[in-house]
Amino acid sequence: MIGRGHRGDENGDTTFTCGRIYIDNVQVTVVKLDIWGTVTDENRHEYQTPANQVITGIRHDGDENGWTQYEYGWISYTG
Known part of the structure; x- marks a missing residue:
């Protein structure tokens, strides 16, 4: 996930943007750990x-x- 946008109240639209990450023209690998952080207000x-x-x-x-x-x-x- 490289971006997030929201319009309106809690019933409004939220958009998430996904993309590839490159460092020095090399695509990095994102390893999803299924670890959820602290709940925030x-x-x-x-x-x-x-x-x-x-x-x-x-x-x-x-x-x-x-x-x-x-x-x-x-x-x-x-690596």
Whole structure:
């Protein structure tokens, strides 16, 4: 996941953008670990993965006051 956009209230549209990541013209491998991070209050609108990790998924429950949880994994570049 390389981007996210949302319009409107909790009933609005959310769009996620996926893409490939390249470093020095070499495609990196994203390894999805199926590890879900800490649940956050959606009003905070912030989440930071552990060091050397990337966001690989997101789930949310409820309205703007509901909870959001992010899934993370790591990337492999040239082995």
